[in-house]
Amino acid sequence: MARYTGPVCKLCRREGVKLFLKGEKCLTNCTLERRNTRPGQHGGSRQRKLSGYGAQLREKQKIRRTYGVLERQFRRHYNEALRRPGRTGENLLQILEMRLDNLVYRLGFADSRAQARQLVSHGHFEVNGRKTDIPSFVAKPGDVITVRERSKSLEYFKTRALQLSQKAVPGWLSLDIANMSGRVLSLPSRTDLELPFEEQMVVEYYQVR
Known part of the structure; x- marks a missing residue:
């Protein structure tokens, strides 16, 4: 790539x-x-x-x-x-904005889009329960992005889970810290961005x- x-x-x-x-x-x-x-x-x-x-x-x-x-x-x-x-x-x-690497960044699972792209490429995320390692994957409203179960035990994601409460998530997304997942609620409007x-x-x- x-x-x-x-x-x-x-x-x-x-x-x-x-x-x-x-x-x-x-x-x-x-x-x-x-x-x-x-x-x-x-x-x-x-x-x-x-x-x-x-x-x-x-x-x-x-x-x-x-x-x-x-x-x-x-x-x-x-x-x-x-x-x-x-x-x-x-x-x-x-x-x-609906690219998977950007969504991972917006949800607070990464500090930058480059870092998010690397995490996605390494297979740490699922979309609607299916492993997805393509950063350019374009999600749709209703899609759920989740940290894979095997990845949650990694030190990086343990530390990230403690930091997520301090992250602001856009209104067109929702974040479930307990399950390390996020949902796309709607397409973002221009004023949202x-x-x-x-x-x-x-x-x-x-x-x-």
Whole structure:
């Protein structure tokens, strides 16, 4: 499975905003706050004003990097969003939020989406009682994500269970700490997500290509 393995702080510096790719570590030890320049030899030079296409590209890259999705998979998610009724940009965010790795992160079982992706790939979760180790699996309302019984005895999940009461879970999800499981109550609305993205620019980016 292809994935980005380079330094993630460079991605935040490139986009000029916190993408929270390291989870809570980004709140206390953020490279962007110490070095708010683009990476590379000419990162400190004055940046030219972006064209319309450049702004659309940067917005697409910001969303793609936040969710840890490579280009080909991101395009597949966009095509699926295009087929669904409603606003394509909002559909795209819903699909990304309903990915299994993102749900594991949102439920508090991991500190970052990258960590959640690793936990899913290692087979620690079930969806509706069936082992699912595909991070890109897209869940539906009503689906239940559970830590596998054999994984609950691991030290990581024992510690995580003690921390879950301090985690805030979005209103479109529910968390059962005792059973180490979560349920998808509904698709998230755009107001539920509170994400600093302009997803319509992504739609415009793909429309002109």
